Amino acid sequence: MFRTEYEFTLPMGYIDAEGNLHREGVMRLATGTDEIQPLKDPRVQANPAYLIVILLSRVVTRLGSLEAINPKIIESLFAADLAYLQELYNRMNSNGTRSIEVLCPHCQQAFAVELDQPGEF
Template sequence: MDGERALPRNREFEFELPVGYEDAEGQVHRTAVLRKMTGRDEAIMADKRHRSNGARMISELLGNCLVRLGTIENPGLRVAQQLYSADRHYLLMKLREITFGAEMQATYSCPTCQEATVLVEDLAELEVVRLGGDEVLEDLVVRLEDGYVDRSGTVFDVLVFRYPTGVDEERIAAASRDNASRGKNALMARCLKSMGDMPRPRLEALGSAVFSDMTLSDRRLIDQAMLSRGLGVSMQRSVNCGGCGRDYDAAIDMSNFLAAS
């Protein structure tokens, strides 16, 4: 398994996080120890309260299964919520791997002919991008082509984003459930630190409307910038359709993620 070191009894496993958790003193913790899921953790996944907020379920699951994070013993729910999304998704992938094994059945639908292709994914082989040893996560700066135009005609075309965390995922869950595009806008609004010299109170008042009013080409620039950093597990794969022969890109099917294959 990628970045793994088995601890005694093979119930706990050590991994290096793609980004790392910064505590109140500014110390960054990148070594995480996970234990295998138990029946109590399965009950968390089955809890009806989490059906409307999968991000909260992930927080509780990681909060339970994280044994240690750097020098922090039993980090718990609060730390799991504050982890960067890249680290949360990486840990969730590894939690599935150590509990049920690396192989996972996945189904993909061809966008041309809709034929289903069933594959067995090897989670241990997925690419993981990490920060360098002394590298620090920096904010993401995006320069837009068209920019956001306010009522006075002023154009704002330089945006600065921080990277999302578990708290962000939980807060935008309802919006994402109702409308994926609005959920994406809500997440970007939460992570937007500045837009040119626009005063912070005004930026906060605009909220997700900033992204609703942007051109699709500018939104694509933001997406490309976020993907270009590529920290964490690469969730894209190429699929060949047995029906029409087309090669297409797809996000890895996670419908069987937290179940034994």
């Protein structure tokens, strides 16, 4: 069966206004709209680095017991958690060609090495 959602555990966790820690969550695969719509957002146009905040707020569907995920929550994550979610997003939404060309140091023969595929978390 084709998976469209993946559970995750943040390394640090989001701390809400009441001091509750939220670490367990779910991220879904991105759609074309998820990648295109944020480009129209004035915050992204003013600062392209903000794109990942908008993207993650669209595809993270659950984080602990929070009722909704929005850009303010993603902005408030610790840097380690933001980096973790960005890497997860990239792995989940890759096109399946996660290989790199390497060169054997002994015979100088080139060959491809497969990297981890989405779903192998």
